[in-house]
Every structure is written in C-alpha cells, then in structure tokens.
Amino acid sequence: MRATSLTARFLARSFVPLAAAALLLAGCKEQQEEHAPLPRPVRAITAERSEDGETAMLTGQILAENEAALAFRIGGRMIERSVGVGDAVTPDKVLAKLDPVNEENALRSARAALSAAEGRLVQARNNFDRQNTLLQRGFTTRVLFDQAEQELRTSQSAVDDAQAQLQMAEDRLSFTELRANVTGSVTARLAEAGEVVQPGQTIFQVAREDGRDAVFDVPANLLRSVPANAPIAVTLTDDPSTIAQGRVRTVDPQADPVTRTFRVRVGLIDSPAAMRLGATVTGRVQLEGTPGVKIPASALTKINNQPAVWIVDPKSSTVALRNVEIARFDPGSVLVSEGLDDGDIVVTAGVQALHPGQAVRLLGSRS
Template sequence: MSALRNRLQSLGAGFAVIAAALGIAAIVLLVSASRAANADVHYAEPGALPVNVLRVVHQDDAAISEAYPGLITARRESDLGFESGGRIAEMAVDVGDRVEAGDRLAVLDTSTLRAQIAAADAQTNEAQAQVEIARATQQRQQILLERGHISQQRLDEVATTTIAAEARRAAAAAQANALRAQLALAEVTAPFSGVVTARMADEGAIAAPGSPVLRLVEDTALEIRIGLPVAAAAPLIVGETYAFETNAGRIEAVFRNSTGVVDVRTRTITALFDISSGPARAGEVARLQLETGIGERGFWVPTSALTEARRGLWSVQVLVEDETGNWMLEPRVVETLRVEVDRAFVRGAVSDNELIVAAGLQRVTPGQRVVPVEG
C-alpha cells in the first residue's frame, strides 16, 4: 500500500508539471500575438482624411450689411395746460381719445372772469358817455370863442378834458379786451390732430399757471431718430427712401435731415427719417439696414476655418498638392479685416482658387494628408 501511494503521488506531481508547462506556453503565445497586432497598427500607413474645403475668391469691393437701431417717435408731442390758473370746470377728453386740431379739451371755471368782463364793459360805456359829453362841451365852447364870449385858454382847457375822457375810455376798453383774452386762455384746445396719452388732472382740481393737464401726441406723423457713425451717415441722400425692420414688419422712411454734429458721448450723428409706409407705432425700435464697403482686398471665410496664431493673428489650413498628387495641409497666417457672427473677411498669403479647410480643424494637423470635399 505504501508503494502504491508513493507511485500515485509521483504521477500527480508529473501531471502538475505538464499542466504548468502548457499554461506558460499559452501565455507566451498570447503575448506574442498581441505584440504582433500592436506592431501592425503602429507601423501601418495612415489613410488620407476627408475634409470639407472651400475655394478662395478675393473681392475688391466687398460690402457688409449693418443694422443701426433707432426709436420711432411722434414728430410733435405737447404737454398742454392753462396759461392762467383756476379751478377746472370740464375735462372733455380722456386717455386714448383721438382729437382733431381745434377741438376743445379742457375748460376752467370762468364765472369770476365773466363778472370782471361785465364790470370792465360798464366802465368802458361810462367812459364813452363822458367822452360824448366832453366833445359836446368842446363844440359849444368853440362857438362861444368864435363869438368872442370866452378866451382861447378856456377852449384849450375843454379840449384837454375831451382828450382825457377819450383816454379813460380807451383804457377801460383795453381792460375789457384783456379780460376777454383771459377768457379765451381759460380753454385748452388741440393745437394739432393726435391722441391723448396722459391726463394729469380732473374736474374740480386747481390748475396752476402753466402746469400740464393733458399730453397730446401726433400719431399721424411719425419719425425715426437714429444715431449713426459719421461714415454711415455721410452717404445718406435727403429725400431718399430707406428700409427699416421692426418687430411688426418692414417699414419705409424718407431721410429728412441730420444734425451734422457728432455727439461727444456716443460719437454719432443724429439722423431724422419721416415714416412713409408700414406698421409703425411710437415707442418701437426700428433697425436701419445699410451696406457699408470694407475698402480692402480680401476674401470671406467661415469663422470655423480660423485658428488663433501668434501676436493676435489668425491662420487657415491651405491644401497643397505634392509631387505624388496627394494633398497636404499647410498653415497660412491671415489678418482679419471684419468679423461677423459666423464669418470673417480676411487677407493674407492665400491666392485665388486655393482650397482651405472650412471646418473641423480640431481633427487635422499641419502636414497631414487629406482628401478635399467641396460643397
């Protein structure tokens, strides 16, 4: 039994050695295969990468469209009030009412004023009666002088009395006319057609002289006030029609004039346009579209074609064909002349009809082989 046990233990140990050897051989084979695979990937020749390209076209007269915001306002807007103070007897209009020129809008209580006018008229009539008596007396004194019954001095005194009476009558009439003028000023009328946009007082309130009680806006004559750079305002032609964009749609306005003076704060010139057609309302913003020339030779590229270079410059990746007919990438430095949201106007060492990478610059590097894809 002891001999048999020893023999079995010897056989088990042999099998263990054989299994270990087989496992080591398998590991060696797997490592060799993995190294071979990695060696194939590392040394394989990479293929050319397809890239989206565009063809360079230089322009000498490139123009850009710029939008300048302005405000639509009423050409006339007035705060209306009474020249003389008093108690308001009537407010004939309310906010939102449309009125025509000459319409009555508000009236003061004029009972006291009318009584003063009546008193002034009575004084005028009394002065007129005194004038008539003085004139009659002067005529009789003239007859007496011709008959030699009175002296010239007496006639002169009577004539002076007549002149004084006429002066008192003129003063009384002037006082009555002044009160009638105040009566006319006790009524507010519309100086132009428009819409009442504010009412600051009601019946029974005491209006101070010159204090506004109503605001009237001329809604039939709207204008646009807009601040423009000097270069943008210079080409505008008086009487020419220009297009504006609003939230309600497109409107047209005629250029009336400009101040010609540069505002020291905004560095702009105020231009005035009269709206001729379109859905315009006072208080809205209108944007003027103007074409402005760049004045430099260059070409347009999408912003996705630019990568930042040194010293504030930019670069594009140009496709260069080698002697074997393959395309390689070559960086070229460009200068931006105008940058918009999705494109830029640049100039640099790039010729007409050369191809540049339009997008996907994060996928490529200078010197890489590529295949151009236009469109």
C-alpha cells in the same frame, strides 16, 4: 580551465549593464510616444472676399413726423380734461379747461372800467362842443377852450385804454380753454384735473396726421457707411410682409450722451395703416461697398505691433501668423482689406494659446 571561467565571468558582468541600458532607452521611447502633444482644437472660418456693400439692419419705432405740444397760455387750476391718450382731435376741439373765476371777474372789471371811461368821454365831448360854440361867439376865453379840448383827448385815450383792457380780459378768459389747433391723435397726457399748471406747461402731446417717421438710433461708424440719399426698406418686426420705403429725413447733430448713437428719422413714403404709432420696425439699408474679407473680431491678434491672424495650412494642419490691414472695425467683427485671400482658413477661437508651427484640429472635423 581557469582562463575560460574568467572570460565567462567578464562577459556576464558586461552584459547586465548593456541590457539595463537597452531596457531604459526602450522605456523612454515609449514614454515619449505616449506624451506626444495632440493637435490643439480651434474654430476657424474660410475667408471669402466681397466687393459689394453689406446690408445693415437696425430696430426702431414708428413716430409721428410732426408732433405738437399743447399747453395753456395762462396758469391756473385745471378743472376738466376731455381727452386721453389715443383719442383723435380736430382743430378748435376743447381738450381741457382751467378754473375761469378770476378771469371772469377781471372781465367784469374791464367792462365796468370801459363804461366809466365812455361816460367821461361823453361829458368831455359835450363840454368841448359848448366851449367851441362860445368861443366862436366870443363869450369864452381861449384858455377855457384849450382845457376842454385837452379833457376830450384825455377821455378818448382813457376809452381806448379801457377797450384794450377789455380785449385782454376777454382773451384771458378764452385762454382758460385749451383747444386743439391740429388734426391728429393724443400720444401723451402730462396733467390731470385738479392740478395747478403753469403757463406753457405741456398738457398734451399730439401727433399730427400728415406723416410717419421710422426712428432709429444709429452708431457713428454705421452712419458714415450709409450712402447719401440711400433708399431704406422698413418692415414691421412682427409682420415682415408689411413694408414701406423711406429716406433719411433728419440726423441729430449730437450723439446721445449715454448710448453714443445718433438719432435718425426716416420719412416713410405711403406708410401702411398697420404701421401705427409706437410700432416696432426693422430698417434695412445697403452700405457702401468696401473690398475686403469680414472676420470675427476674436480672430484678430498682434505681431510686431501690427494686426495679424492665424492661418491654418490645410496640408500640414499647422498654423502660422500673417499680418493684415484693417479697413473698418464693426461691433463684433472687422473688415480686412489686405492680407487675406479667398480660401484662407482663419482661426477665430483659441488664438491666445497658439504658436507658429503648432498642429491644430478644426472643431467639427475628424481628427
């Protein structure tokens, strides 16, 4: 009886720790199941290899193919302005005038000087003719004849100089009127009546009517990808049905110091009348084809100091790193030449927090 009681007591004491341990293990298992990591949501694209070049689009404006800066050839106070921005001009049309008082006085002075020089020339010629007649008859000396001849030459030179001064005075008077020498329209007015202007200071900017250019600011990497003599389609931004064809006419040799872009002028062929000066246009050009896969720049990461991307395994929904070769860096995107195949799922957002083998869930798909 006593042995049976001891056995029962021993079994009871052993069962309690075993039951507690079993309950503890069951709780840990439930806790581990409750805190199992969820698939990380990411955004991704499906790689698609392309052999053809892309179509680049840029926004620019319509400018005149040739522009003329009109200025006075002399300085003075401008008293009259006859045209404004947008006005049409034709050759020899008076656009502005300077105060002509000083030039008119200089012209009168030049005319008076010429008249006086011509009077002295008449006197010198009469004296020379008289001395020549007397010398032939032997009634004068050779010295007096030479003096008369020298006075005649001097007087003739004085008349020539006075005539030149008169011509200069007449030219300066005509320079007080600014006349157009081209057919076109005024695009800028840089001085007003009452201002004192300097010689050569631009007063009007005139766009010639002999052509139109579409002007674009092009990044250097895009400029290198445009084929030589490539056709460019130019459309009005607010009316895409208005279209003109053109080709690159000039490329600035130096980049803009602020934007680091190059100004490109595209000469338009038979531009429509709707493409007025200053109109905003969109240019489209087919770039040279570079085989590869274009992906967003946000998809790019690095492994072993080499470019890499995260690839999603569609069967296991896990990610793995893969090295790639970059053919070209574009604003906001990169062109991958090697390392990606058609159908590869490339992570484009959330790449910083991934690790190999991590389970992911593609945003937009059901988990």
